[in-house]
Amino acid sequence: MMKVEEALHMVGGAGDTSYASNSRLQEKAIRKTKDIVEKALKNINGEVVSKSLVVADLGCSSGPNAFLVISQIISAVMEAGFQKAKEIMFLLNDLPGNDFNTIFRSLSLYEKKVKEENGDQVLPYFVAGVPGSFYGRLFPSNSLHFAHSSYSLMWLSQVPVGIDQSGGVNINKGNIYISRTSPPIVSRLYLEQFKRDFSSFLKLRSQELVNGGQMVLSFLGRKSSDPSKAEVCRLWGLVADALNSMVQEGLMEEEKVNTFNMPFYAASKEEVQQVIQSEGSFYIEQMQILESNWDPFDDSDDDQIFDNVKSGHNVAKCIRAVLEPLLVGHFGQDAIVDQVFERYAHNVAMHLLEEKTKHIVFILALKTKDLHH
Template identity: 50%
Template sequence: MKVERDLHMSRGDGETSYASNSRLQERSILKTRPALHEAVAAARASASLSSAGAMVIADLGCSSGPNTLLVVSEVLGAVAAGRREAELRLVHVQFFLNDLPGNDFNLVFQSLELFRKLAARDKGDSLPPYYVAGLPGSFYTRLFPDRSVHLFHSSYCLMWRSKVPEELARGTVLNEGNIYIWEATPPSVVKLYRKHCQEDFSLFLKLRHKELASNGQMVLSFLGRKSQDVLRGEVSYMWGLLAQALQSLVKEGRVEKETLDSFNLPFYAPSVDEVRDVIRQSEAFDINHIQLFEYNWDPHDDDLDDVVSVFASPGANVAQCIRAVIEPLVARPFGEHILDNLFEIYARNIAGHLRKVKTKYPVIVLSLAARRAPKYQQAINGDCSSLFTRGQFM
């Protein structure tokens, strides 16, 4: 598996595309609006911005579809509101939309003309001058010159790893019948996934810190884990039920067992404590806000209680959503010819699970500020642990 080649959302705007099946991700962006607006204000007020006259915003893992330009709209709205309220001078805004090379950038750019018309209509004279560019590449590599970006945003992306842990990618069967961590996964495999997540996230923070301007900000949201029990977490069940669907096709002779046993997702959903630990160790960022909230598996179920869904097709709704995300990654090793059947079985598995328990995705939201002071000055200023308990937005 080559992550930079194979990991991308389903292209286009058809029935199974990501653009048509990203309602959960839209809700996450709207939920984090307060944190994003605060970060825009902080970046807008930075000393470097006052001399440059332009604010650089990068959306990492932008994907395609309406959510990509929703982030652009939210930032422009925050800049326009700040200008009206504080009578700030005009600032130009440069957006970089980043994702892996397989992303459907064409769909994004084709949507820009209509977006510009709607933005001009809705925001009028308060709309700041803005520019949008695509930037293909992995956010586990350098993307920008030193201290050139004022705000990084990323939504529903940082649970994806740079690669499958090397010990699993070599072909040795260590996680038989599974595609991620689930009930029968050996502790050694859990340790590999956790270690690789820590290394990836640490690298991500190091790279972004170099690229952020003074007073630079980051707003990140990604799937996480509410429980310390990684074997039975909500996301583990999501992938475990897909593994069961693949096992069904193995029994039917439509999928080779060896192919399933050698397939492992480049994915890890960390707990809030695991995230905090990596940030502390990096000594590069202060946490403005940290929060975990939950969304129902079924993207069309907006009820926040724990009552089992009564929707007619919750299994199909969830399977369609996951297919839009995972289809390209699954199609390469298993073949496109099994996809319809695979996700039909997966939908039944999901429906059976949801009849027993209403399950939700835990989403971790982080708002970070780049730390520039030397380590000794941080010690003089007080106990750094207080930085991690400043409170939550909502």
């Protein structure tokens, strides 16, 4: 079994295929949450008593987006006119395989940038890295005022138990995620895993946040009530097509493809609300649904595809920055990765001619219930 905590991390460094160079899609979502983050911080303003405001960014990854979150929060705090907070502590969390070094190396550059953006009156702030899975405890009790997580909670703690039965029968043959050819039990196992993971995420954060603390979360979801019709099923389905075409040409073992499944789930709005309500630690203050083109460089609102081949390449680079470590962890050879993504880019280009599918992103503002834990 692939250990997700070891294999899941974005491509590090700052090269052409790195996440730092290919995270515009995620950046757009962070920019869209700006107002919600400001509002949440204003709400905390009245209730935060301590001198230091403590903020956690869960699943921070590496590259410019980690800093975008920091600078947004600094601006929001200054705009909210925090009377009591004299400094901010940023705790950047991600899995141990994350490229924390790149973040720490570029801190001084960003300090300059933050000063340029906010003038010299910037509140002093401190940055620390916290490696570990957010499906476990990360921080002391009642120590956080605000938690933020962008584009992370659709990643599960593991591939759902029972899907890749090693040595047994693989029940999701030829697919790497829920698809129209998956037996119904596959969707059910994915949903159960999501409920367990998201519930434990909420429960643990409620212990770590102070009373009245807030969270702003954004993650991929779906519009349809049927999980096999999720927009993102097409995205992963086109990766599966690339892998299966390599099996047919004898470039890859069929068994390898049959045992690769994504530790990922795109929930529906109802599923998300249901978990929050039944877990019981948070109120939903606000929920928005954002649609975003697959191609991170396509900012058009209409269904026109200007250059589907170029879009295919853009999508492939964006997905590769996320998926490469998982593929290498499972298939072993680095050499196949180029091939997989060349084929994938072609598949996406052909798909976009038929239909301009969008990413569905949920943005939630949650407030802790006063439970006096």
